[in-house]
Amino acid sequence: MSDVLDRPDAKAGFATVGTRPVRPDGVDKVTGRAAFGADFAMPGQLTGRVKRSPHAHARIVSIDARKALALPGVKAVVTGADFPDLASEIVEGGEAASNMRDMAVNVIARDKVLYEGHAVAAVAAVSAAIAEEALDLIEVKYEPLAHVIDVEAAMASSAPVLHDHIFTDGVDPKPTLPSNIAKRHQFARGDVEAALAAAEVRVEGRYTTKAVHQGYIEPHACVASMSADGQAQIWSSSQGHFMVRAYSAKILGLDISDIRVTPAEIGGGFGGKTVIYLEPLALALSRQAGAPVKMVMSRDEVFRATGPTSGGVIHVRLGATRDGKITAADVELKYQAGAFPGSPVGAACMTALACYDIADFRIVGWDVVTNSPKVAAYRAPGAPATAFGVECAVDELAKKLGVDPIELRIKNGARDGVKAAYGPTFQNIGYIETLEAVKTHPHYALKLGPNQGRGIAAGFWFNVGGESTAACHIGEDGTATVVTGNPDIGGSRASMAIMAAEVLGIPVDNVRPVIADTASIGYSMLTGGSRTTFATGMAVVRAAEKVVGELKRRAAGVWSVPEDQVAWEGGRAVCLDPAKGDVKPLTLKGLAGMSARTGGPISAEVSLNAQGAGPGFGVHLCDVEIDPETGHVKVLRYLVAQDVGRAIHPSYVEGQMQGGAAQGVGWALNEEYVFDADGKMENAGFLDYRVPVASDLPMIDTVMIEVPNPRHPFGAKGVGEVPIVPPLAAVAIAVSEAVGVRMKDLPLSPPKIRAVLDAKAG
């Protein structure tokens, strides 16, 4: 089925697309009325709690839950034994494709625990206090094993092996001994060694990052209810309730149609809620107890037991001519996958050189398991850490060549017609325009003072399309309801209303977007991959177009003219037939009012698999100031420029740009998982896992470049993920300038800065 749509004449401008109406769910959100995952309750519900491993790596010798079950008020206890063992099955999640079997074991351990916090049992009781008491009564005997967390340590032949069924994929000959190296990825073109040898100028650097968490403020939460006949209901906050349904069904061995999932509002996800942790436990407990079970994670559990993203090592070698043409690039990435294979290192390889036009290159990526929580997607998974290394190396090259860093990127930049490092030839991209926008921005001309530094960095993300369903219903009074199946993380609901209003030709306030449960709307892939405005928006537009087609047909019937003699303009059917003389147009409201007589309800639903998502590019400019006494870094100014395709609702596009940048600043300056000698996380709370606060940041300026994606009816490109890719390097380069030393190990927390300053002085 074709998914390219006839677009309204772009030259005429848009009535609603590009405006900034107040979001339709806004009042509920500012009054506290909006219901998030933990705000829901079912009558008779029990409280569920999870017992978690205190060891980073151990064999489970035995679990005895008898005392817990005997405690008055305890209604159910489950362990790994209550869940089916799944066969190995790759879940098509794109770059972080994981194995269903691994996901099931991550939800609740079977014979081994693989990280501190790994779930080993769960209880449901009539109160939280009794549930907590019951956890202490569950006796688990462990045989602790040696653990390993650092990625290079995990790759060593002497490392403790997590899984004896992992034999490194992607190396020839295939190893005969199991190891923690799950896979080797390689992307290459030409002869990088020869090109490097022939290069007139070379730079080389080894960069490191630590595991960081998505840091959503809302902990995971759900209420699940399974009846005696095997039918289940789940209320849960996630990035995709169809995903919740699918994974719950798989992990418990249920039919998909037996589970109905209603999406709660979601308090942040950033990729971390594209997988599930609690729902299968809550369902299993509910089945055993015969009552609904509510489960909410504590912040401590969120840190210890839900996926952060990989920490890793990024090694970069670049070669160039003396006049600034980059001729060779060799990149090696080592990424922590956490307890099971599936780090985003594959995608990292594909994004590593995407901003550049380089003839000869090799990119190698290692996916390595470690005794830390299984990594989950985090906004442009894999790309930020790799961009950190590559962009810092490019900056070093610029300095060595004595060339302006923006000019160097323009000279070597990806543009239409360039064959991307990951394969396809680029078209309709706006990278060069984005670089030019930063170059000419007043910020770039500002002079810096003592202890200050400036960093510029670029970033790329593919963005995806995928399966979406949308329905458009016209009410009897001519107002419209638009129904989709994508949770709204960042204001996408407003964009759905805008796009439908544009097509229908009615005010945006007359369009109400609704996010329906899994039984009430057709399938939709989850909210992630920067896909919602692109793919679900496409479905919304097509559904609205179908409605317009139907309205025209009704009007043609009323006027007794052929259908091709009716046009839809400004929310009204207009008669084009000259033979009919002066015919008054029929408004949407008018047609809706007579819908029963003219054929029945006016409604359309469209399901599609959106293709041709346009990639996004961003360029960030960051100025910092160091306090030499404390090593504290202050961000003075920050500019985000990005090719957004078309800003459907500019305020929310700006919001994505600013939010992604802020997360990147935190990743660069303070955030990291700190583990003690036993492999336990030391900073599992917001006090010591330091995310940016309001006083850490200045206003974040934004420049939106619009190079439309012709595959989307309004030219939209995904915008949510690109902005987290450049900031790590932009900040690190700025700090390096300010201290006079190339900083290569994130985060750049005050002790690190002080150590560098001390070394300089001493």
Place this chain on the structure above:
Amino acid sequence: MGGDLASFTGGRAEFDVAATTVRELIRELEQRYPGAGDYVARRMAVAIDGEIHQDADAAPIGGAREICLIPKIGGG
């Protein structure tokens, strides 16, 4: 050029095909290199003249100048 497809095709990274749709491409690859077509169907995306298609069996490739197979992409 990238990804694991090479392990099915004996290292070959470029092919001439008669296929006019992605579905036919997958069938042709499976015939020539058993396992390769299935791998492409499950784990890879197809870039047709620069536009990325995932799970798009009917997508036409007949008149395309450039067909590129790349690993599937997700997001966060």
Place this chain on the structure above:
Amino acid sequence: MSKKHITATVNGDPAEFLTDPGTTLLDALRDELGLTGSKEGCGSGDCGACSVIVDGRLVCSCLMLAVEAEGRRIETIEGLAHGSELHPLQQKFLEHAALQCGFCTPGLLVASKALLDANPDPTEEEARYWLAGNLCRCTGYDKVIRAVLDAAAEMRQERRVA
């Protein structure tokens, strides 16, 4: 241990509830009084999502015991609007798109109200430092600060006119 009976004023209305001595004010507000607008983001007073105002003072309700509410005046997000009339802060948050997922928004609004109660004309820096106890992971704070300063300006204007 038997539950304690607590009487307090919540958003101007008399409220009473039973609570275990160890229950936080946050949990009592949410579970006993059904006021789920205040959120738990961390349970340790680090994120501010549970912000309420107690006897005029900004407090993390997760750090206060419910029994400590006895006889006190408590203001939560649910009391910010008057019927269908939004508070200027709420209106400005909407106009400036100062929220994305909306989870931190109730806490931010309550904390912002406390700021403007104490200081009707804050500078950008004063606003940022006052709100440093309210974590937001979505917005990067830019539009939040703009909304707060704009609301402050409007409220000063209203006071002049009134």
